[in-house]
Amino acid sequence: MPYNAYEDENNLPLEKFESMLKTNSVYFFDSEDFQEIIHHYLDIGKIALAKKAIKIGLEQHPTSSDLKLLKVEVLVFENMFEQAEKLLDEIQAIESSNEEIYIQKANICSKQDNHVGAIELLTHALALCEDESSDIHSLIGMEYLFLDDYLSAKQSFIKCLEEDHEDYSALYNVIYCFDFLEDFDGAIDFLNGYLDKNPYCEVAWHQIGKQYMNKKMYKEALTSFDFAIYSDDSFIGAYLEKGKVLEKLTRYNEAIENYEITLELDDPTSFAFLRIGMCHEKLGNMELAKKHYYKTVHEDPLLDKGWIAITDFYYNQKNYQKALYYINKAINIDSQNVSYWKRSAEINMKLHFYEEADISYQKTIELGNYELQTWISWADIQIKLGEYQSAIDTLLQAIEFYPEQSELQYRLAGIYYTLSNSLNGSYHLKNALRYEAKGIKEFEKMFPDIFSRKSVKNIIANFKKASI
Incomplete structure (x- = not known):
């Protein structure tokens, strides 16, 4: 079908393109218009339409490297790495100094978990870049994060800020690196330096306030959040953080006021x-x-x-x-x-609903709560219910996590004696005494009849003699 000569200069390229699709006509666009259309569809996640625009664009501009690179971007998104690399090699043979080629190759390396290779390619792209290169520094920083190299990542994100001081994404990433390294003082020094050059940056004031919070320097944190609010009186995050600081200072009414402001703002x-x-x-x-x-x-x-x-x-x-x-x-x-x-x-324990408490403790353990008190409380419930074998099983499981915890041993001793298993009873009683002799008072309270036995008193007396 021949190209329609119709051109309405008042029509935006996107509207014209969508009109073309609806009418099955073919209009001519310059390559920049196609790039605008494709970026729009990629940004809103309409990949099928982006691919259609790329196809028509390359039919009209078969030598356009920019359109080919957008095709590469889609191929990489769809994990079609082999086709993407082949197309990149074709572009590189013609435009070896185009940094976008190396950025896309780095993207492929990154998706294949070759982060070192990605950094090498991005560094090469950086050398070719004549204009601002903050985006490339940011990509390098992200690759270092994948490698858990937070020091190098931090330096890359700092370079982003040196080229674009309003790149708040880079600013957050710098602070993320400081936080991961637990270098709160370093973060404060960096942010103070940044604020010297950008005194009305609410994001930086907010971040330095959080660092002071980490160091429990509440007065300084409060001042920082006040400056953040002064810089932007609709900054909800600053009001929330200020509220937290005021809570720490037990100034609860003022904290409430700040939290209520956030309800009014959004x-x-x-x-x-x-x-x-x-x-x-x-x-x-x-x-x-x-x-x-x-x-x-x-x-x-x-x-x-x-x-x-x-x-x-x-x-x-x-x-x-x-x-x-x-x-x-x-x-x-x-x-x-x-x-x-x-x-x-x-x-359920407080309400004396012991069977329900038993089920709840079992579920607590199944979900991974292995705290000592959880095991002890569960075993105590089973003892109250007379489920001695279940209590033994619970306590033996607990000992795998806490092998030298006397509270577990005293309970096992009491249960075994109750079940007339004196051999195991004495074994666990001796273990308990060895780990914590003072726990004998709790043993007496839980198992008074067992404690009063002559054989048990002899074990306790012999232990005390041996300890002198």
Whole structure:
């Protein structure tokens, strides 16, 4: 079909291209227009339309390296590396000094986990680059991050900022590297230097405030967040961080004020409601605390901290039935949350619902909570239920994690003696005494009848003599 000579200069290239697709006509575009169209489709994730534009573009401009490079970009996105490399070699034979060739080759290396090779190619691209090269420095920094080389990554991102001081993505990455290296002082020095040149950068003030928070320098952190707000009075993150600092300083009413500002600036967040609730609880404003905890779980039912807050609120008031009601609601939403099951077990214990507590502790362990107290509490429930063999199994599992923990050994001793297995009872009692002799008081409290036995008292007496 011949090209239509129709050209309307008032029509944007994208509108004209989409009109062409709808009418099945063919209009002529220059290569720059095609690039604009293709970038638009790539940016919004319409890969099929981008490929169509590339195909038509190369039919109209078969020698355009820029369009070929966009085709390479799509091939790499679709993991068609062999075809992409072949096309790159063709472009390189004609334009060996085009840095985009090496950037795309580096992208292929990166996708194949050859990050060292990617850095070499990007460094070569950097040498060819005549204009600003902050994007290439950023790509090099990301490759170093893949290699866990945070020092080199940091230097690359700093070079980005030297070329473009408003590249906030690079600024965040620099601070990320400092944080990973736990170099808080280095981060503060760097940010102070950056702020000397960019005194009204709210992002830098926000970041330096967070560094001061890491060092528990709350006065300095508060000042930093104030400067961030002064630089941009709609900066929600600064108000939230300022609220956290004020909480640390026990200035709860002021913290609430800052959290409430964030609710006015944008849509309410569950985090702000949660913090306001916690502040009110610390101030003794229980009704207001409860109200904000309800708002938290309503705003985001998947936020575990919200459900935990409202459960703990009732637990601390000894309203265990209400606490159980809310933790059960939380478990219905997310049955794989170990914190929910742990609280469920503790609440059921308080209500003397031992069988339910037994199930909750079992689930807590299954989900990977291997804390000593979890094992002990679970075993104690099984002892209360008279499930001695289950308690033995639980305690023996716990000993694999805590082989020298006397509390486990004393319990095993008591259970074995209860089951008339004196041999194992004495073995674990001797182990317990060796690890922590003072624990004998807890053993006496848990197993008074066993403790009063003559054979047990002899073991304890012999241990004390040997210890003198």
